[in-house]
Amino acid sequence: MNYHWNWRIFWEPAPSGTGTYLDMLLSGLVLTIETAICAWIIALVLGSVVGVLRTLPSKAASWVSFAYVEFFRNMPLLVQLFLWFFVLPEIVPHSWGLWLKQLHNAPFYTSAIGIGLFMSARVAEQLRAGIGSLPRGQKLAGTALGLTTAQTYRYVLLPMAFRIIMPPLTSEFLSTIKNTSVAITIGLVELTAEARSMQEFSFQVFEAFTAATLLYLLINIVVVTAMRLLERGLAVPGYISGK
Amino acid sequence: MKHLPMIGLALAAVFCAGQGNAEELTGTLKNIKETGAITLGYRESSIPFSYLDDNQKPIGFAMDICYKIVDAVKKELKLDKLEVKLNPVTSSTRIPLMANGTIDLECGSTTNNAERQKQIAFTNTHFLTASRFVSKKASKLNSIDDLKGKTVVSTSGSTNIKQLTEANAARNLAVNIIAAKDHGEAFLMVETDRAVAFVMDDILLSSFIAGSKEPDAYVISKEAFSKPEPYGIMLRKDDPAFKKVVDGATAALYQTGEGQKLYDKWFMEKIAPKGLNLNAPISPELKSEFAHPTDSPDPDFYKAM
Numbered sequence: 001m002n003y004h005w006n007w008r009i010f011w012e013p014a015p016s017g018t019g020t021y022l023d024m025l026l027s028g029l030v031l032t033i034e035t036a037i038c039a040w041i042i043a044l045v046l047g048s049v050v051g052v053l054r055t056l057p058s059k060a061a062s063w064v065s066f067a068y069v070e071f072f073r074n075m076p077l078l079v080q081l082f083l084w085f086f087v088l089p090e091i092v093p094h095s096w097g098l099w100l101k102q103l104h105n106a107p108f109y110t111s112a113i114g115i116g117l118f119m120s121a122r123v124a125e126q127l128r129a130g131i132g133s134l135p136r137g138q139k140l141a142g143t144a145l146g147l148t149t150a151q152t153y154r155y156v157l158l159p160m161a162f163r164i165i166m167p168p169l170t171s172e173f174l175s176t177i178k179n180t181s182v183a184i185t186i187g188l189v190e191l192t193a194e195a196r197s198m199q200e201f202s203f204q205v206f207e208a209f210t211a212a213t214l215l216y217l218l219i220n221i222v223v224v225t226a227m228r229l230l231e232r233g234l235a236v237p238g239y240i241s242g243k
Numbered sequence: 244m245k246h247l248p249m250i251g252l253a254l255a256a257v258f259c260a261g262q263g264n265a266e267e268l269t270g271t272l273k274n275i276k277e278t279g280a281i282t283l284g285y286r287e288s289s290i291p292f293s294y295l296d297d298n299q300k301p302i303g304f305a306m307d308i309c310y311k312i313v314d315a316v317k318k319e320l321k322l323d324k325l326e327v328k329l330n331p332v333t334s335s336t337r338i339p340l341m342a343n344g345t346i347d348l349e350c351g352s353t354t355n356n357a358e359r360q361k362q363i364a365f366t367n368t369h370f371l372t373a374s375r376f377v378s379k380k381a382s383k384l385n386s387i388d389d390l391k392g393k394t395v396v397s398t399s400g401s402t403n404i405k406q407l408t409e410a411n412a413a414r415n416l417a418v419n420i421i422a423a424k425d426h427g428e429a430f431l432m433v434e435t436d437r438a439v440a441f442v443m444d445d446i447l448l449s450s451f452i453a454g455s456k457e458p459d460a461y462v463i464s465k466e467a468f469s470k471p472e473p474y475g476i477m478l479r480k481d482d483p484a485f486k487k488v489v490d491g492a493t494a495a496l497y498q499t500g501e502g503q504k505l506y507d508k509w510f511m512e513k514i515a516p517k518g519l520n521l522n523a524p525i526s527p528e529l530k531s532e533f534a535h536p537t538d539s540p541d542p543d544f545y546k547a548m
Binding site for chain 2: 001002003004006015085086089090098101102104106107184185187189193196197198199200201202203204205206
């Protein structure tokens with residue numbers, strides 16, 4: 001292969017004038033982490049609500065949540081981000097649209113919310129499966145004790161269900177981090193975007209993407225380790241993952 | 244004695260072969276000779292340099308130049324037949340595909356600068372373009388200073404976004420800069436009022452305006468962010484034999500006036516597929532570069548000629 005390797009490129013000043021190429025990648029990394037965390041909080045909160053709705057006896061609740069989940073999980077994330085960013089401001093009243101368009105950091109908010117909503121549908125499904133996997137007797141026992149439905153969920157079902165779905169939730173969190181790279185299409189200059197612009201400036205493609213890969217790997221290892229510790233810390237002795 | 248011509252031919256063949264051996268083909272030329280094929284990398288939407296027409300066939304100014312280079316290579320290697328393979332490239336794939344030998348020439352609108360020359364080589368410049376901005380006429384932005392405090396988009400990783408960032412800092416404009424993934428998306432941001440202006444090579448801006456729904460609604464700034472920068476056709480670095488053939492072919496093309504004819508075909512006449520006319524007369528700088536072809540990455544070099 002006729003390629004001029006230059007691993008010292010990271011310490012050379014980037015033409016964007018904000019420091020070295022490494023600084024450029026690191027600023028992208030920070031934005032990736034920020035976006036992923038915001039999106040994950042949205043996904044977890046909304047996903048939990050919708051997941052619970054899906055398991056309620058109420059017909060209306062299960063229909064609404066069913067529609068929500070299918071809407072968000074059946075459309076490619078890329079298309080969703082495009083809809084939020086380019087289409088939404090055109091269909092709302094003109095003055096709102098203008099406000100949306102002139103919002104500072106619009107790509108950041110759009111991608112955090114867009115990815116959050118997309119992932120929330122998946123979290124909702126995980127939670128539904130978690131609640132569904134509990135023995136029916138637990139819910140009945142809650143009712144027999146005189147707990148309201150809300151109390152049954154709060155004190156009996158959800159604490160166990162969340163423990164059960166911890167491992168798949170870890171994967172969802174990792175997906176959220178990786179999905180932030182889709183936000184490059186609406187102008188969010190996160191890690192992948194910085195790697196791309198680094199290769200355009202310097203033409204050192206392989207170095208740029210190797211560094212980006214390692215950085216993604218690094219955040220994901222941190223997340224996996226943290227979730228493992230959390231899982232172990234919360235384990236109920238004698239139950240599923242507990243010892 | 245009737246075998247004499249045959250012997251003569253055989254001798255000639257031996258002689259030619261000997262000459263070939265004396266020069267010992269290397270690099271890309273050797274590869275082309277062995278495989279009987281040359282691969283051109285093309286861009287899918289770099290109008291009018293290299294783009295797909297309605298039959299999904301790549302055409303354009305840079306493609307025409309590349310076909311002339313192919314002819315020269317064929318002549319140089321004394322081949323009867325040279326197969327031309329076409330391979331689409333994007334700004335992210337052009338370097339890896341060039342490095343691993345998938346493509347031999349990149350025919351598009353790649354800016355030739357000193358930093359990039361550390362990685363690959365360019366042949367003689369085929370176009371010069373300055374960085375300007377497009378905006379809607381309705382927003383009445385005449386100069387770079389008018390962008391103060393506004394939201395401006397450019398393509399991520401382009402030399403243009405770098406110049407915009409520099410101007411922003413130097414003139415204290417407090418512009419909110421957004422980076423779009425590609426030119427199409429950046430223009431879409433101006434179309435949908437996400438940004439008031441799009442900073443890009445002026446020739447690409449003209450093609451976007453010409454292809455937009457309302458070409459009359461847009462205007463390109465008079466003031467430029469940069470001196471005219473050269474575009475070049477990219478080839479592998481450290482392959483002097485191939486570069487010599489390519490440079491020779493392009494120089495001959497530009498100096499004979501055929502280059503000017505090609506230029507007029509793509510920039511002054513209606514072009515496929517939509518019958519757009521870019522109406523961009525050749526600049527004095529490019530005209531003098533055609534007379535004295537060069538692969539210099541330095542914008543000042545073109546001014547001086």
